Amino acid sequence: MINEVRFSTEALNDFKEAMLWYAEIDAQLAGEFESEIEIALNLIQKDPLIFQVIEGNTRRMILRRFPYGIFYLIDDGLIIVTALMHHRRAPRIS
Numbered sequence: 042m043i044n045e046v047r048f049s050t051e052a053l054n055d056f057k058e059a060m061l062w063y064a065e066i067d068a069q070l071a072g073e074f075e076s077e078i079e080i081a082l083n084l085i086q087k088d089p090l091i092f093q094v095i096e097g098n099t100r101r102m103i104l105r106r107f108p109y110g111i112f113y114l115i116d117d118g119l120i121i122v123t124a125l126m127h128h129r130r131a132p133r134i135s
Contacts, residue, residue: 046082046120052112055125059109077104078125081111089115099123 048056056078063071081102085092092102101110112124 044086044118046086046113046122048122049124052122052124059125059127074107077106078111082120082122085111085113085120089113089120103128 060071060075063074081104085102089100092100095101095112098114098116099112100114101112103110108128110124110126110128111122112126113120113122115121
């Protein structure tokens with residue numbers, strides 16, 4: 042099991058934006074979204090190689106209840122979350 046998960050600045054901003062959006066709808070919904078993210082990150086930590094390779098070394102785990110994917114890389118035993126993306130949003134252009 043990999044011990045540490047880090048968020049890139051962009052992924053942290055994605056998470057904060059999603060939390061604010063859900064909180065505007067319902068505080069309980071925001072809490073449920075946060076819980077699902079925590080569960081997903083624990084699953085990624087337990088077995089990071091089981092999730093789909095999207096491109097290069099980037100992998101994606103799709104959340105079950107919410108329309109989001111967690112995009113991440115494995116680098117030197119560290120999981121780096123690069124994006125938390127809504128399925129219906131266009132990807133960022135870098």
